[in-house]
Amino acid sequence: MAESDTGPASTVYDPSQIEDKWYRYWEENDFFKANDDPEASSYSITMPPPNVTGRLHIGHALQDSIQDALTRIHRMKGDETLWMPGLDHAGIATQNVVERKIAEEDDLTRHDLGREAFVERVYAWKKEYGDIILRQKRTLGDSCDWERSYFTMDEDFSRAVQEVFVQLYEDGLIYRGDYLVNWDPANETALSDEEVNNEERAGHLWHVRYPLVTDGEPDYVTIATTRPETILGDTALAVHPDDERYQHLVGQTARVPVLDREIPIIADEYIDSEFGTGALKVTPAHDENDFEIGERHDLDTINVMNPNGTINANGGPYEGLDRFAARDKIVADLDADGLLADVEEHTINVPVSDRSGAVIEPLISRQWFVEMEPLAEPAIEAVRDGTITFHPKRWENEYFRWMENIRDWCISRQLWWGHQIPVWYYTDDDGNPDPERGYVVSVDRPDNDEEMVQDEDVLDTWFSSWLAPFASLGWPDDTDALKTFYPTDVLVSGYDILFFWIARMVMAGYHFTGKPPFTEIFITGMVKDEQGRWMSKSLGNGIDPLEMVDQYGADATRFTLTLLCAQGQDIKLAPSKFEMGRNFANKIWNAYNVFGQFMETDAQGHPMRTYTDGRDFEELEMVEQWMLHRLHTAIGDIEDALSRYRLNEAVSIVYDVFWRDYCDWYLELIKPPYGESMDEQVIARAASIFETLLQLLHPFMPFVTEELWWKVRPREEGDACIVSDWPTADAIPHDAATHDTFAHLQELISGIRSIKSDYGVGAGTEVSAVISLPETATDRAAAMQAYPDYFEQLARVTDLTVGHDLEKPTASASVVVEDSEVFVPLKGMIDLDKERERLKATIAEKEGFLKSVEGKLQNDQFVTKAPDDVVERERQKKRDVTAELKRLRANLKDLKQV
Numbered sequence: 021m022a023e024s025d026t027g028p029a030s031t032v033y034d035p036s037q038i039e040d041k042w043y044r045y046w047e048e049n050d051f052f053k054a055n056d057d058p059e060a061s062s063y064s065i066t067m068p069p070p071n072v073t074g075r076l077h078i079g080h081a082l083q084d085s086i087q088d089a090l091t092r093i094h095r096m097k098g099d100e101t102l103w104m105p106g107l108d109h110a111g112i113a114t115q116n117v118v119e120r121k122i123a124e125e126d127d128l129t130r131h132d133l134g135r136e137a138f139v140e141r142v143y144a145w146k147k148e149y150g151d152i153i154l155r156q157k158r159t160l161g162d163s164c165d166w167e168r169s170y171f172t173m174d175e176d177f178s179r180a181v182q183e184v185f186v187q188l189y190e191d192g193l194i195y196r197g198d199y200l201v202n203w204d205p206a207n208e209t210a211l212s213d214e215e216v217n218n219e220e221r222a223g224h225l226w227h228v229r230y231p232l233v234t235d236g237e238p239d240y241v242t243i244a245t246t247r248p249e250t251i252l253g254d255t256a257l258a259v260h261p262d263d264e265r266y267q268h269l270v271g272q273t274a275r276v277p278v279l280d281r282e283i284p285i286i287a288d289e290y291i292d293s294e295f296g297t298g299a300l301k302v303t304p305a306h307d308e309n310d311f312e313i314g315e316r317h318d319l320d321t322i323n324v325m326n327p328n329g330t331i332n333a334n335g336g337p338y339e340g341l342d343r344f345a346a347r348d349k350i351v352a353d354l355d356a357d358g359l360l361a362d363v364e365e366h367t368i369n370v371p372v373s374d375r376s377g378a379v380i381e382p383l384i385s386r387q388w389f390v391e392m393e394p395l396a397e398p399a400i401e402a403v404r405d406g407t408i409t410f411h412p413k414r415w416e417n418e419y420f421r422w423m424e425n426i427r428d429w430c431i432s433r434q435l436w437w438g439h440q441i442p443v444w445y446y447t448d449d450d451g452n453p454d455p456e457r458g459y460v461v462s463v464d465r466p467d468n469d470e471e472m473v474q475d476e477d478v479l480d481t482w483f484s485s486w487l488a489p490f491a492s493l494g495w496p497d498d499t500d501a502l503k504t505f506y507p508t509d510v511l512v513s514g515y516d517i518l519f520f521w522i523a524r525m526v527m528a529g530y531h532f533t534g535k536p537p538f539t540e541i542f543i544t545g546m547v548k549d550e551q552g553r554w555m556s557k558s559l560g561n562g563i564d565p566l567e568m569v570d571q572y573g574a575d576a577t578r579f580t581l582t583l584l585c586a587q588g589q590d591i592k593l594a595p596s597k598f599e600m601g602r603n604f605a606n607k608i609w610n611a612y613n614v615f616g617q618f619m620e621t622d623a624q625g626h627p628m629r630t631y632t633d634g635r636d637f638e639e640l641e642m643v644e645q646w647m648l649h650r651l652h653t654a655i656g657d658i659e660d661a662l663s664r665y666r667l668n669e670a671v672s673i674v675y676d677v678f679w680r681d682y683c684d685w686y687l688e689l690i691k692p693p694y695g696e697s698m699d700e701q702v703i704a705r706a707a708s709i710f711e712t713l714l715q716l717l718h719p720f721m722p723f724v725t726e727e728l729w730w731k732v733r734p735r736e737e738g739d740a741c742i743v744s745d746w747p748t749a750d751a752i753p754h755d756a757a758t759h760d761t762f763a764h765l766q767e768l769i770s771g772i773r774s775i776k777s778d779y780g781v782g783a784g785t786e787v788s789a790v791i792s793l794p795e796t797a798t799d800r801a802a803a804m805q806a807y808p809d810y811f812e813q814l815a816r817v818t819d820l821t822v823g824h825d826l827e828k829p830t831a832s833a834s835v836v837v838e839d840s841e842v843f844v845p846l847k848g849m850i851d852l853d854k855e856r857e858r859l860k861a862t863i864a865e866k867e868g869f870l871k872s873v874e875g876k877l878q879n880d881q882f883v884t885k886a887p888d889d890v891v892e893r894e895r896q897k898k899r900d901v902t903a904e905l906k907r908l909r910a911n912l913k914d915l916k917q918v
Contacts, residue, residue, distance in 0.1 A: 031609075031610055031613070032606060032609075033573075033605045033606050033608070033609035033610075033724060035572075035573030035574065035575060035576070035605070035723060035724070036573075038723055038724070038726075038727045039159075039161070039573065039574055039575075039723045042722075042723050042726045042727065043158055043161065043723075045726075045740070046163065046726075046740070046742055047166070049738055049740070051095075051163070051740065051742050051743055052103075052163045052164060052165050052166065053165055053167065054100055054101055054102035054165045054168075054504075054505070055100055055504075056499070056500035056501045056503075056504045056505075057100055057500075057504055058500060058503035058504050060099075060100040060504065061098070061099050061100065062099055062100040062101070062102070062504050062505055063091075063094035063095075063097075063099040063100070063101045063102070063509050064101070064102040064103070064104065064504075064505035064506070064508040064509055065087050065090060065091060065102075065103050065104065065508060065509060065510055065511075065512065066104050066106075066488050066489045066492065066508050066511065066537075066538070067084075067087060067103060067104060067105050067106060067164065068083065068511075068512070068513050068517070068521070069105075069106035069107050069108040069170075069172065069485070069488060070107060070108065070153055071107075071108050071109075071110035071113055071114065072107050072108065072109065072110060072114055072145070072146045072149050072150050072153065073110055073113045073114050073117050073149070074117065074149060075149070075152060075153065075156065075564075075566075076153055076156045076157070076565060076566070077555070077562065077564075077565070078547045078555070078562070078563045078564070078565050078568075078581075078593065079514060079546065079547050080565070081160060081565035081568075081577060081578075081581060082544060082547055082581045082582075082585060082591070083512050083513065083514070083544060084157060084160055084162050085160070085577075085578040085581045085582050085585075085720075086512050086542070086544065086582060086585065086667055087103060087162075087512050088103070088160075088161060088162050088163055088578070088719070088722075089578075089582060089667060089671075089719040089720050090510065090512075090662075090667075090719075091103040091163055091164075091719075092163060092718060092719035092722065092742065093662065093719045093746060095163070095742065095743065096715065096718070096719075096742075096743065096744060096745060096746035097745075097746045098745070098746075100504065102165055102168070102504075102505050103162070103163065103164045103165065104164070104165065104168060104170075104492050104493070104505075104508075105154070105157070105162070105164035105165070105166060105168070105169045105170075106169060106170045106171065106172070106488065106492055107146075107150050107153065107154075107169070107170075107171045107172070108172050108481065108484075108485055109146070109171065109172045109173045109437065109438065109481065109484070110481055111433060111435055111437050111438035111478060111479075111480070111481040112207055112209065112375045112433065112435055112437075112481065113375060113481075114142060114145065114146070114437055115130075115142065115207075115435050115436065115437040115438075116207065116375065116376065117145070118138075118141055118142045118145050118437075121145070122138075122141060130436060135436050138436055138437075139436060139437060142437045146171070146173075150171065154166070154169070156565075156566055159566060159569055159574060160565065160569065160574055160577070160578065161574045161575075161578065161722050161723060163722075163742070168492075168501075170491075170492045172481075172484040172485065172488075173438075173439070176491075176494070177484065177487075177491050177492070178439055178484075179463065179496075180487055180491035180495055180496060181439045181479065181483065181484045181487065181491070182439070182442045182463040183463060183496050184483075184487060184528070184532065185441065185442050185461070185479070185483075186442060186461055186462065186463055187532070188390060189461045190461075192391075193390055193391045193394060193395065194388060194389070194390055194391075194431075194461075195388075195389055195391065196386065196387070196388050196389070197386065197387070197389065198384055198385065198386045199311075199384070199385070199387065199389070199430075200304075200305070200306075200307075200308050200311040200382050200383065200384055200385075201382070201383060201384075201385050201387055201430050202215070202216050202371065202373075202380045202382065202430075203325075203327070203380065203381045203382065203383035203385065204373040204375060204376055204378055204380060205325075205327065205328055205329030205343075205378055205379075205381055206329075206373065206376035206377070206378035207373070207375060207376050207378075207434075207435070208327040208328060208434055209433045209434040209435055210383075210385055210387050210430050210432060210433060210434065211373060211374075211375065211380070211430070211433075212429055212430050212431075212480060212482075213427060214374075214519050214520050215373065215374045215375060216371045216372065216373065216374060216380050217371070217372050217373075217374050218369045218370070218371055218372070219369070219370050219372050220367060220368075220369055220370075221367070221368060221369075221370045222365065222367060222368075223246055223365075223366050223367065223368040223370070224246065224363055224364065224365060224366055225244050225245070225246055225296065225363070225364045225365075225366035226244065226245055226246070226248050226351060226354075226360065226362075226363055227242055227243070227244050227296070227297065227360070227361040227362040227363070227364075228242065228243055228244075228245060228248070228251070228277060228301075228354055228359060228360060228361065229241075229242050229277070229358075229359040229360075229361050230242070230243060230257060230274040230275065230276070230277060230301070230359075231274060231275045231277070231359075232269070232272060232273075232274050232275075233272065233273040233274060233275060233282055234272075240359075241257055241266070241269065241274055241285070241297075241299050242297045242299065242361050243257065243296065243297055243299045243300060243301045244295070244296030244297055245301055246366065246368050247306075247347070248347050248350045248351050248354070249324075249331070249338075249343050249344075249346045249347040249350060250301075250303045250306045250307070250324070251276060251277060251278065251279075251301065251303075251350060252276075252278075252279060252322075252324040252331065252334065252335045252336070252338060252346075252350075253303045253304075253305050253306050253322045253323065253324040253334065254276050254281075254283055254301045254302060254303050254322075255283055255302060255303070255304060255314065255319045255320040255321070255322060256283050256284050256285070256286050256301075256302040256313075256314075256317065256319050257274050257283060257284075257285045257286070257299055257300065257301060257302065258285070258286050258287070258288045258290075258291050258299070258300045258301075258302050258313060259285065259286075259287055259288075259291055259293075259298065259299050259300070260287065260288070260289060260291040260292075260293045260298065261287035261288070261289060262293075263291070263293045263298055265298060266285075266298070266299060267287075269285045270285055270286065270287045271284070271285065272284075272285050273285065277354055277357065277359045278336075278337075278338075278350055278353050278354065278357070279336055284319075286302075286313075286317050286319075288313050288316065288317070290309060290312075290313060302314060302319060303322075304319055304320075304321040304322075304384075305321045305322055305323040305324070305325075305383070305384045306323075306324070306325065306381070306382050306383065307382055308382055311382075311384075321384055322334050323383065323384050325343065325381055325383055327434070329342060329343050329378075329381060330342055330343065331343065331346045338350065343381065351363075387430050387431075387432045388430070388431050388432040388441060388443075388477070389428045389429060389430055389431065390428060390429040390431055391428050392426045392427065392428055392429055392527070393426060395527040395528075395530075395531055396423045396424075396426045396527060398527075398530040398531075399423060399523065399526040399527045399530055400420065400423050400424065402526060402530065402536050403416055403419060403420070403526075404420075407536055407539065408526065408536050408538070408539055408540070408541060409539065409540050409541070410541050410543065411540065411541065411542045411543065411587060411664065411665040412543065412587050412588035414588065415515065415518065415541070415543045415588075418515075418518060419518065419522075419523060422518075422519050422523060423523060429480075430480070431479055431480045431483050432475075432477040432478075432479065432480075433477060433478050433479065433480055434477055435477075435478050436478070437478065438478030438479055438481065439478055439479045439483070439484055440474055440475065440476070440477070440478055440479075441474070441475040441477050441478065441479060442461060442462060442463050442474070442475075443459050443460070443461050443462075443474065443475040444459060444460045444461075444462060444465060444466055444469075444472040444473065444474055444475070445457070445458075445459045445472060445473055445474075445475065446458065446459075446471060446472055447471055447472065447473055451473070453473055453475075459475075460472065482520055482521060482524060485520075485521055485524075485525075486521065486524035486525050486527070486528045487525075487528055487532075488525065489506065489507070489508050489511075489525060489529060489537035489538065490502060490506050490528075490529065490532065490533050490537065493505055493506055495532070495533070496532075506533065506535070506537075507529070507533075507535050507536050507537055507538055507539060508537060508538045509538060509539060509540060510538055510539070510540040510541070510542055510665075511525070511537070511538045511540070511541050511542070512542045512544065513541070513542075513543065513544070514543070514544055514545075514546055515543050515544075515545075515546070516546065518543070522541060525537045525538075540665065542665045543588065544585055545585065545586070545588060545589045545590040545591055546590050546591070547563075547581075547590070547591045547593050548590055548591065548592055548593065549561040549563075549592070549593065549594070550592050550593065550594040551592070552590070552592050563593060563595055565577060568595065568598050571595075571598070572598040572599070572601060572602040573601070573602060573605060573723070573724075574723055575601065575605050575720075575721035575722070575723050575724050576598050576599075576600075576601030576602040576604070576605050576721075577598055577601060578601070578720060578721065578722075579600075579601040579604060579605075579671065579675075579720050579721050580597055580598045580600055580601035582667055582668060582671045582720055583600070583601075583668055583671050583672060583675070584597065584668065585667060585668045586668050587664075587665065587666055587668070601721075604675060604679065604721075605721065605724050607678070607679055607683060608678065608717070608721070608724055608725075608728065609724060609728070611678070611682065611683050611687060611710065612710065612728050612731060612732075614687045614691055614706070615687075615690075615691075615698060615702075615703050615706040615707060615710070616707075616731060616732075618697055618698040618703055619631065619703060619707075621731070625731055626730060626731060626734065627731060627732065627733050627734055628734070629734065630733045630734060631700055631701075631703045631704035631707055631733070632701075632704050633701040633702075633704035633705045633708065634701065635701055635705075637753040637755070640705070641689075641690075641807075642758060642761070642762050642765075642803060642806075642807060643685065643686055643689045643690065643762060643807075643810070644686075644690070644702075644705055645755055645758045645759075645762075646685075646686075646758055646759050646762035646763075647681060647682065647685075647686040647709060648709070648752055648753055648754055649754040649755055649756065649758065649759040650677055650681045650759070651677065651709060651712060651713075651752050652749050652752035652753075652754035653749075653754070653759075654673050654674070654676075654677040654716070655716070655747050655748065655749040655752065656749040657673050658670045658673050658674065658716060659749070661673065671720050674713070674716045674717055674720065677713070678713050678717065682709065682710070682713060685766065685814075686706075686709075687706070688813060688814060689810055689813055689814065690702050690706060707732045707733065710728075710732060711729070711732045711733070712747050712752070714728055714729050714732070714741060715741065715744055715745075715746065715747050716747060718741050718742065718744075722741075722742065725741055726740060726741045726742060729741035729744070757799075761799065761800055761803045762803075764800055764837065764838065764840070765800075765803065765804060765807070765810060767837040767838070768791060768804075768811075768835075768837050768840065768842050769810065769811060769814050769815050771835030771837055771842050772787070772789055772811070772815040772817060772835070772842060772844055773814075773815055774835060775833045775834075775835060775842075775844045776815070776844070778833070778907070778911055779833060779846055779849075779850055779855060779911070780850060780855070781846070781849055781850065783816070784816060785816060785849070786816050786817075786818045787815070787816060787817055787818070787819075787844055787845075787849070788817065788818065788819035788820070788821075788844070788845055789811065789815070789817045789819070789820055789821070789842055789843065789844050790821045790823075790826055790828075790829055790832075790842070790843040790845075791804060791820070791821070791822045791823075791826075791840060791841070791842050791843075792823065792824070792825060792826035792827075792840065792841045792842075792843070793822070793823070793824055793825075793839070793840045794824065794825065794839050794840075795824045795825065797824075797839065797840070800840070801822055801823070801824065804820075804822045805822050808820045826843075828841075828843050829843055829845045830845070830847065831845055831846050831847030831852065832844060832845045832846060832914070833846055833911065833914045833915075834914060846915075852915055855915060856912065856915050859908055859911055859912040859915070860912065862908055863905060863908050863909060863912065866901055866904060866905050866908065867905065869901055870898065870901045870902065870905065873894055873897050873898045873901065874898065876894050877891075877894055877895065877898065
């Protein structure tokens with residue numbers, strides 16, 4: 021058993037003294053380890069493998085907190101539970117960070133190093149940051165089966181990736197061809213559509229005259245373009261066949277400005293006669309729509325761009341210029357030649373690389389593609405028929421929108437870091453790939469033919485990630501791990517990778533295993549700063565989860581993130597929010613001390629014996645019966661919240677039943693007067709309830725609960741909270757009638773407290789109170805008469821009168837609770853005249869404030885133009901001050917009657 025370093029006398033919980041200790045204990049005792057047993061009741065989660073590009077961010081901490089809570093709950097429920105950890109090689113992202121590091125430290129490029137040496141440097145980076153990430157996850161308390169950790173470039177995982185490529189090729193779903201792709205000139209690689217962001221930017225619309233080829237008077241067709249540099253690749257002009265302005269020109273030719281190349285004028289129904297001049301320049305090699313027009317009309321395809329974004333030899337006099345420098349030069353030349361008709365300001369959507377931030381260049385390139393539509397069909401049906409369920413459900417619509425309009429996936433990348441494509445080419449006399457001799461698709465070198473060389477391109481990172489749920493368990497081999505834990509149970513992820521990863525995993529799962537990769541998908545919101553902005557280095561508004569752990573503790577960090585994780589909503593987070601978790605950890609710690617101080621313990625704070633309560637439920641005091649009923653109800657409510665993946669509600673229920681019910685009411689009423697001891701049976705009951713609460717809290721706050729678990733009663737080696745039995749509602753005795761009676765008593769006590777607060781009577785000041793109930797409330801009257809000490813302990817009521825239909829004493833304030841009314845005489849306790857004047861002044865102040873708020877809300881300009889959250893804040897202010905005025909006026913009315 022791990023030794024406790026903090027005894028019961030400590031009033032401040034210090035996580036630094038216990039977190040490392042208990043994590044080592046859990047690992048040393050193999051509590052995270054999952055056993056392969058196809059016959060067992062199992063539960064498994066595949067961790068979204070973090071990229072080895074750097075340290076964890078706060079979003080990782082959020083999702084790890086959710087996944088670990090689910091893992092710990094099911095482990096406690098007795099399932100063979102596996103949380104599969106992994107790391108993603110993150111091809112282009114990792115290559116970028118390593119290239120930057122080499123440039124900064126050695127002033128070299130990857131080409132200076134060569135492929136083999138560069139890949140060695142990337143592996144060194146992976147070793148450093150992969151180890152950092154795994155240590156960070158341990159610090160957060162992640163209870164993964166670390167012995168199963170995988171890396172997407174591991175030998176076994178790589179074999180699965182290669183097998184998938186070969187299978188898809190043999191199924192006719194992978195093909196190679198020259199197509200227009202999203203080209204990232206900074207990384208010099210193709211990207212998939214999902215790796216491109218469209219940004220709205222201020223730009224221009226240049227109106228350019230194209231001279232017609234004619235023997236008569238010079239004439240022109242004017243077109244409008246946002247990318248003058250692509251003029252160099254024009255192979256036609258196009259107009260709509262019904263556009264009467266241009267019908268006579270169809271079939272004629274025009275000259276490309278600045279190059280003087282002749283191109284045909286064609287008619288195509290794609291052309292929008294209303295946009296610009298109604299005529300379109302067609303550049304098949306540099307625009308997706310133009311590419312399709314070119315295919316329909318068998319136009320030439322002229323690529324004018326080098327992979328690095330400079331103009332190639334097809335650009336004539338502009339060769340070697342950067343594309344944007346070429347744009348400026350072409351515009352200047354057009355103006356000089358009298359061919360620039362007009363320039364207007366124009367807002368444009370600019371495609372930008374999600375990886376490098378460079379403006380994407382549509383480029384004709386030979387790439388490998390996956391045909392996606394056949395893969396999407398069973399994946400769509402799985403969500404439609406309920407085999408796979410989204411939480412929240414609204415994300416199904418986004419899933420369907422993308423899947424039903426899915427496009428083929430460009431999977432080849434011109435990178436050095438990643439899985440090399442398993443395609444082998446015959447070579448020419450110089451040892452270079454000879455496309456004319458064909459290729460062979462194979463995991464291994466065909467027949468060990470040394471004449472063949474492997475395709476130098478690598479696969480898109482997501483081509484390996486989409487296999488994670490089954491490749492991490494040993495597929496394509498039929499392993500016991502696969503039989504035990506696949507399909508997995510739930511996928512926890514942010515909505516930012518719904519298409520990149522989640523949807524693709526569903527497709528891969530069905531195609532390669534015939535089963536879904538998971539049956540539940542829990543989409544969390546994204547973490548933003550307190551102003552609702554995305555966190556970024558440039559803004560300096562990021563929150564390091566490990567700094568929060570250092571400052572507040574892992575339990576506080578996990579608890580706060582889970583509590584804020586309302587299903588489907590983004591989280592606005594400030595570091596100060598974690599104080600909430602720290603305060604709760606302290607509350608838990610000090611709650612133990614209330615009864616723990618009366619227990620016999622050794623020097624380490626461990627109990628010397630088990631305390632037992634021999635009383636039946638009917639023999640317990642009302643507050644004990646009530647607390648048990650609250651616990652019974654809470655467990656049921658927690659199970660319901662968990663079944664709907666509302667973990668924030670589950671942790672909120674635990675928080676409420678612990679802090680408000682157990683600490684603020686139950687412990688306050690069972691603790692003895694100062695200097696007296698606590699009855700052993702009362703200790704036993706308090707410890708037993710506390711133990712159950714620790715179990716409910718453990719998945720969310722594992723460290724403090726494990727520490728206190730060993731203080732409640734003597735434990736055998738290995739009898740840890742992490743593997744204790746998850747509480748069930750049926751095991752908790754309960755009685756609704758007693759609960760309702762005590763709940764009514766609570767409201768009356770709270771009413772007395774409110775009266776004292778409202779009238780400036782100190783909380784510790786002794787008062788008298790009169791409770792009037794209807795004749796029918798005999799049971800409640802009897803209960804209150806039986807427990808006057810509850811009123812004394814919690815409201816300092818030393819003189820309590822309980823009766824039926826009692827009259828209000830003079831100089832009293834009152835509160836109505838359902839069919840009961842409580843009166844607190846105030847004469848002699850406050851200066852009544854002074855209190856009346858204070859109330860009048862406060863009412864006048866609040867009325868003025870209400871008037872100003874109503875003025876804002878009656879202003880149509882404010883209501884229609886201000887952000888919704890700002891308007892809602894004003895409406896909430898109105899509701900709050902209206903309620904407060906109602907209470908203040910009632911108080912004044914009471915005093916006027918004196």
